[in-house]
Amino acid sequence: MLLIECPHCGPREQTEFTCGGEGHIVRPDPATATDAEWGHYLFMRKNPKGLHYERWFHAHGCRQWFHAARSTVTHEIFAIYGIDEPPPAIDANKAGSR
Amino acid sequence: MAKMKYSIFSLLRQARDYHRGWPKAWRSPEPKPSYDVIIIGGGGHGLATAYYLAKEHGITNVAVLEKGWLGGGNTGRNTTIVRSNYLWDESAHLYEHSLKLFEGLSQDLNYNVMFSQRGVINLAHNEHDLKELSRRGHACRLNGIDYEMISAEQIKQIAPIINISKNIRYPVLGGSIQRRAGNARHDAVAWGYARRADEFGIDIIQNCEVTGIDIENGRVTGVQTTRGPIKARKIGAVPAGHATVVGNMAGLTLPVESHPLQAMVSEPIKPVLDTVIMSNTVHVYISQSDKGELVLGAGIDGFNSYAQRGSLDVIEHQLEALCDLYPIVKRLRIMRTWGGIVDTCPDASPIVSKTPVEGFYMNCGWGTGGFKATPGSGWVFAHTIAQDRPHRLNEAFDLKRFETGFLIDEHGAAAVAH
Numbered sequence A: 001m002l003l004i005e006c007p008h009c010g011p012r013e014q015t016e017f018t019c020g021g022e023g024h025i026v027r028p029d030p031a032t033a034t035d036a037e038w039g040h041y042l043f044m045r046k047n048p049k050g051l052h053y054e055r056w057f058h059a060h061g062c063r064q065w066f067h068a069a070r071s072t073v074t075h076e077i078f079a080i081y082g083i084d085e086p087p088p089a090i091d092a093n094k095a096g097s098r
Numbered sequence B: 001m002a003k004m005k006y007s008i009f010s011l012l013r014q015a016r017d018y019h020r021g022w023p024k025a026w027r028s029p030e031p032k033p034s035y036d037v038i039i040i041g042g043g044g045h046g047l048a049t050a051y052y053l054a055k056e057h058g059i060t061n062v063a064v065l066e067k068g069w070l071g072g073g074n075t076g077r078n079t080t081i082v083r084s085n086y087l088w089d090e091s092a093h094l095y096e097h098s099l100k101l102f103e104g105l106s107q108d109l110n111y112n113v114m115f116s117q118r119g120v121i122n123l124a125h126n127e128h129d130l131k132e133l134s135r136r137g138h139a140c141r142l143n144g145i146d147y148e149m150i151s152a153e154q155i156k157q158i159a160p161i162i163n164i165s166k167n168i169r170y171p172v173l174g175g176s177i178q179r180r181a182g183n184a185r186h187d188a189v190a191w192g193y194a195r196r197a198d199e200f201g202i203d204i205i206q207n208c209e210v211t212g213i214d215i216e217n218g219r220v221t222g223v224q225t226t227r228g229p230i231k232a233r234k235i236g237a238v239p240a241g242h243a244t245v246v247g248n249m250a251g252l253t254l255p256v257e258s259h260p261l262q263a264m265v266s267e268p269i270k271p272v273l274d275t276v277i278m279s280n281t282v283h284v285y286i287s288q289s290d291k292g293e294l295v296l297g298a299g300i301d302g303f304n305s306y307a308q309r310g311s312l313d314v315i316e317h318q319l320e321a322l323c324d325l326y327p328i329v330k331r332l333r334i335m336r337t338w339g340g341i342v343d344t345c346p347d348a349s350p351i352v353s354k355t356p357v358e359g360f361y362m363n364c365g366w367g368t369g370g371f372k373a374t375p376g377s378g379w380v381f382a383h384t385i386a387q388d389r390p391h392r393l394n395e396a397f398d399l400k401r402f403e404t405g406f407l408i409d410e411h412g413a414a415a416v417a418h
C-alpha cells in the first residue's frame, strides 16, 4: 500500500485515492483523427516496467486531481506535481526500469 | 524421445521401488542456434501452444523460452477456476472450446490435471445482478453452453455454509450455475503440456529471458536472450503480465496494462464446500482445495505494477465480504497470500493475433481469467502461428479491434477477477 502526498492535504493513505492511470495522454481532434489515431488515444497505453507518469484523484479528501511519477517495480513515488504541469525529468535507472 | 506412460501400473511399479525410478518428465536442453518457431513464455499458454504446434500441425523444431521456471508466472498463482459462461458469441465459442479440451485433457496428455467439474455458481445480490446473470444465461444457452438460474434456497442446498439471510448488507437473491465448470490443478496443466511437448522433441528452456527481438525488413529473424542469440522463422509471444515489455521489443504498443492480482488460502479444514462460488458485486470467490484449504480470490490493485505483490486493503475488502457471506470462516487463519501480474485489456478480452511485424504473433491480455483458456488459447495460437492466419475461433480477438471498435466487452462475465 502506498503513502501518497496529496499536494493539497499532505500525506494520506492510498485507500483515500483512486488511480486515474497513465497521464499526459493528448486527445486528438476527433474531426480529423484517423481510426488508428483515435484507437491509439482511447486504448493504447505505455504500461512501462519502471517509471510511470500517472494521474491520481483524492476521492475521499479534497477531490482534486494531480500527477505522480512512480516506479511500477518498487512503487516508490519520485514526484508529485500538478494536473496541469508537464512531467518532470527523472532518472529512469533510479526508477528501476528493469 | 520415448517416455514412460503414467498409469496405475507404473505407479505400482514405482511404489514397489520406493519411487526412486521415476524418469525426468522433460529434458533441460541447451538452446540450439535456430528454430522454426520460438515461443516466449513458459506458462500454461506457451506450453500448450508448443504442444498443439507439434500435435496438430506437425511443427516440432520449436523452443519454449522461459525467463524463470515453468509455470512460475500466473499459471502457478491462479485460483484455477474453469468455466465458459461468457456473454458474447466470440468469447463463448473460444472458452467453450477450451472447456471441451479440458474435459479430455488428462487422457490426451497422459497426465492427471485433476479437472473437477464441481460446478461454478455466480451470486446475485441485487436486481441488476439478476438481470445480468439471466441475460448471460440466455446468451450461453443459445450458444449451447449449459447454464441455469437457481434460487437462493437452491444455492443453500448445494453450499450449506452460505448465509442467505435477508439481513446482511448484500443479501443473496439467487444466482446462476454452470455445472460443467469447476477447477483443475494449475501446475499439472503446465507440467502435462511440458512433458508432452518435450516428447515431440520440443526444447523447453528455463532461466532464459528474451531481452530483444531481431527484425529485418519488417520480419522477425530471431531473439536475443540471457543465454545468447537464437534464430527463428516465427515467434509467438505469450508473456502474460509482461506483454508490454515483450511487445515493445518488437516495436508494438499494446492496449494492456499490468496490475497485481492477489489470492490466498486459509488453513486447511474438513470438507465444507464442493463447488466454486463467485460474487461480482461484493467481489469475492471461494472454493476448497483437495488439501482442505479455502481458496479465496481478491481483486486487482487499481494502479499499474510489475511487483508480484498487492495491497493489504484489497485483501481486507474481500475478507469482509467473505465473512458476511460465509460466517463460519470468521475465525479461520489465512495461511498464505500471494500476487501475480495480470495483463488487463480494455474490453476484458484477450488478444490472440498476428501483428504488423511479419512472423511475430502476440497472445496476451487474458488478464484475470486466462487459466480456464489455457488449452483453447494454445490451440488457436498454434493454428495462428502455423498457418499465419487466425483460426475462426480467434479471428475476432485481433489487435485491430482497438482500431475498428469491434470490442468484445466481457466486463460482466469477467467482473470478478478469476
Ligand SMILES: Cc1cc2nc3c(=O)[nH]c(=O)nc-3n(C[C@H](O)[C@H](O)[C@H](O)COP(=O)(O)OP(=O)(O)OC[C@H]3O[C@@H](n4cnc5c(N)ncnc54)[C@H](O)[C@@H]3O)c2cc1C
Binding pocket: B040, B041, B042, B043, B044, B045, B046, B065, B066, B067, B068, B069, B070, B071, B072, B073, B074, B075, B076, B077, B078, B079, B080, B081, B082, B208, B209, B210, B211, B238, B239, B240, B241, B242, B246, B261, B262, B263, B297, B338, B339, B340, B341, B342, B366, B367, B368, B369, B370, B371, B372, B373, B417, B418
Ligand atoms: C491470483 C490470480 C488468480 C487467478 N485466478 C484465475 C482463475 O481462477 N481462473 C482463470 O481462468 N484465470 C485466473 N487467473 C488468470 C490466469 O492465471 C492467467 O490469465 C493465465 O495463467 C495466463 O497464462 P499464461 O500461461 O499465459 O501466464 P504465465 O503463467 O504468467 O506465463 C507467462 C510466462 O512468460 C514468462 N516471460 C515473461 N517475459 C518473458 C521474457 N522476456 N522472456 C522469457 N519469458 C518471459 C513469465 O516468466 C511467465 O512464466 C488468475 C491470476 C492470478 C494472478
Ligand SMILES: [Zn+2]
Binding pocket: A006, A007, A008, A009, A010, A058, A061, A062, A063, A064
Ligand atoms: Zn487532497
